[in-house]
Amino acid sequence: MTDLTTLGTEELLWPRYAGPEDLAAIEAVPLEARGLPESTYALLVRAAARWPERTALTVLPEASRWREPLQRTYSQLLGDVHRYANLLHTLGVRRTDAVALIAPNCAELVPATLAAQLAGIAAPINGGLSPDHIAELLRRSGARVLIVAGPELSLDSWDGARELAERGLVDAVLVLRPTKAPEPAPELPVIADILVGYLDALAAEQDSTRFLGQPPAASDLAALFHTGGTTGVPKLAAHRHSGEVANAWMIAANSMVDEESVIFAALPLFHVNALVVTLLAPLFRGQPVVWAGPLGYRDFALYAEFWKIVAHYRIAAMSAVPTVYAVLAQCPIDADISSLRYAMVGASPLPLAVRENFQRHTGVTLVEGYGLTEATCATARSYPDAPRPGAVGQRMPYQQVAVVRPSEDGTWERLSAGETGILTISGPTVFAGYVTDRDENGHRLDGLGTLVDGWLSTGDLAHIDADGFIHLHGRAKDLIIRGGHNIDPASIEDALLSHPRVTAAGAVGRPDVHAGEVPVAYVTVAPESEVTEDDLVAWAAQRVHERAAAPKTVTILDALPVTDVGKPYKLGLRADATRRELLDALATVPSVAGVNAAVEDGTIAATVILDSDADRNGVEAILGRYAIDSKIEVRQ
Structure with a gap:
């Protein structure tokens, strides 16, 4: 164990974390000795005290207007959070009360999210969900205050909010405007006895210097994040302040970035990556964050301007899903992008062809990571200078990982290095459980079978090598089961992605009367490609590891289905x-x-x-x- 008396405050907070060999030294110091802030609010207060005049947020109105940002310093951000949180407090929001947020990213959404975690519990919701799903998430969270995009920002979200209010599902509708919106603001309707008004205007007279209520403790719930959202009613995963702060520190401790590193953010704030990686982690080091417009990576105009944005704002680090990097690898580089040195990729497996194409095109190494909502956000990371082909990374400090095989009696058999089973996680970032109900004491939480003695079952198939790196083998439920034989769809996808004209691939099981399922594949190809579906069937058959895995058909599509955050949508x-x-x-x-x-x-x-x-x-x-x-x- 490290002698803590020899370490200064900064050394305790920022150990060397540049390679896999650093993990043991980091964990020689107990996490509780590192002096992490107690809550996300305490983290923001610390940042505003240390760097009051440093730019915290640079928010682009939209991709085509990237030269016209709205900027806020750390002290201004804290002031906005105080005003918004005090408004929520006056509306009756208390520590165990959820505040729902439905909006594309904009300048007001960032402080609104932090304010919801300060006054109560933030419950971000994907506005693309069906009205019935949104209503059920509101019911399950207990949220009676809704912060929502107004008609200028997202007409669909606004129309949905009006319907929710007219059904009596909320007591207050606090409306967000687009970044740098023109004046005057559109007049809002009167809806029965519901409070309807613009958030910033309603909070204008609130105290910006302090929070009038009781600040959150480490064990308090900070957020309720819904998982998935493309099928059924999503589950609500509960995060504690301690888990979000710890995970943000694990990300910020990366020695490849420093206080001067500018971070690019373009994922929606209803996703944990946007909150933890591009909002909370930068608070630890006072890093400036450039937020893309409301559509983020879904704005086609962004790709035409992307390299200019990197050059102008001197972007050093970014985080995105593989589909984003596949597109960027085809965008001509028309600016000096030498500032970009850390490009993180996660949310779904990184195809080898995407990695190679992006790195050859930009000279920037893609750094894989792994995580899930139930473990707050990030569990594993890779190292540009220590590549480990086929691995998504080494576990992060203070998180433990193991591969298990579930037994019929419900117990887990722990497997040895190199054996494939279900990946499990324990440590300070494991979530508090899923929201199953709510009573006078707050939310009722249950692991719903995913938690066993503090260990979280991820549902991902993986093996851990002798050096502790995690190798994924797909979702357990995504396995193609042909006559009782398990086929990893990744093996088919990798074979197809090795074709020079294939840009994306997805393999699934097609029902079969004899074998139960047989593998089939779907691909997209480069523009003006002459490759045929039969060509690709033959190509894959020559390259998959076993005959049973050869796809029976390969279908060429214009685009593969993805979720709102760009994850492949295999169910489609x-x-x-x-x-x-x-x-x-x-x-x-x-x-x-x-x-x-x-x-x-x-x-x-x-x-x-x-x-x-x-x-x-x-x-x-x-x-x-x-x-x-x-x-x-x-x-x-």
């Missing part, structure tokens, strides 16, 4: 594969008008549409050969 591909299989199976049956397949509550549901004179019994007999949730509709 599985639905299409199901539809194609049933169309083929029913091709010889007269009067079949069509087949639809959709994702319903996390499973694939197929609908076969028949003409009124169709042989219904024959169709039912064919459908009965598959393990598919299906129904028949007769067209009149």
Whole structure:
């Protein structure tokens, strides 16, 4: 154990963390001895005290207006947070009360999120969810105050908020305007007895020097983040202040960045990466953060301007998903991007072709990471100067990882180095549980089977090598099971991505009456490519590791389906594969008008549409050969 009396405050806070060999020395000092702030609010107060006049936020109104940002210093950011939090406090928000936030990124959303964590609990919600899902998340969180994008910022979010208010699901609607919005602001409607007004205007007279309520403690809940959101009603994962602060420190401790490093942020603030990596972690070192416009990486105009933005603001570090780097690898470099030295990638496996294309195009090494909402955000990181092919990184300090095999009795058998099983995590970043209900004492939390003796089951298949690096093998639920044989879709995707014209790939199981599932693949290809689907089937067959994994078909699409944060959406591909299989199976049956397949509550549901004179019994007999949730509709 390190003698702490020989270490100064800065040495305690910022140990060397540049390579895998540094982990043991870091952990020789107990985490509780490092003097981390107690809460996200205390972290902001510390930053404002140390760097009051340093620029904290540079927010672009939109990609095409990147030369017209709104900027706020650290002291101004703290003042905004105080004003917003005091407004929430006057509206009755207390420590165990959630505040819902539904908006694209904008200058007001950043302090609003921090204010919600100060006055109560932030509950960010993806505005792209269905109205019923949003209503259920509001109910589950207990949020009665809604901070939402106004009609200028997101008309869909605003229309949804009006509907929620008219249904009596909230007591107050606090409205956000676009960054650098023109005056005057549009007039807002009167909705029964609901408070409706612009957040910044309503908070204008609030005290900006201090918070009038009781600041949060380390063990208090800071945020409720919904997981996924593309199927069923998402779960609400509860974060404690201690977990968010600890994870932010683990990220900020990276020796490759310093106080002068400018961070680029473009992921939506309803995602943990945006909160922890590009908001909280920079607070530790007073780093300036440049926030993209409301569409973030989904703004096509951003890519045409991206390298100019990097050069102008001297961007040093960025974080994005593989699909973003695949696009950037095709964007001509028209500016000096020498400032960019740390490009982080996560959220989904990084295809080898994307890595090689981006690094060859820019000279910047992509640094993989791994994490999930239930472990706050980040659990593993890589090192540019110590590449480990095939690994997503080494575990971060004070987090422990293990690979286990679940037994029939519910216990976990811990596996040895090199063996593949389910990855599990323990340590200070593991979440408090999922919100299952709420009573007078606050939110009821339950691990719902993911927590065993403080260890979190990630649901990811992985092995850990002898040096402690994590190698992922896909989601357990994404495995293609052909006749009882497990096939890792990544092996198929890697084979296809090795083709020089393939730009993205996704492999899934297609229903099969004999084997249960057979592998099929979907790809996108470079513009004006002449490669055919048959060519790609042959290419993959020659390169996958076993005959059973060779895809039966390869379908070329204009774009692969992704979630709102750019993660591959495998369920969408599985639905299409199901539809194609049933169309083929029913091709010889007269009067079949069509087949639809959709994702319903996390499973694939197929609908076969028949003409009124169709042989219904024959169709039912064919459908009965598959393990598919299906129904028949007769067209009149």
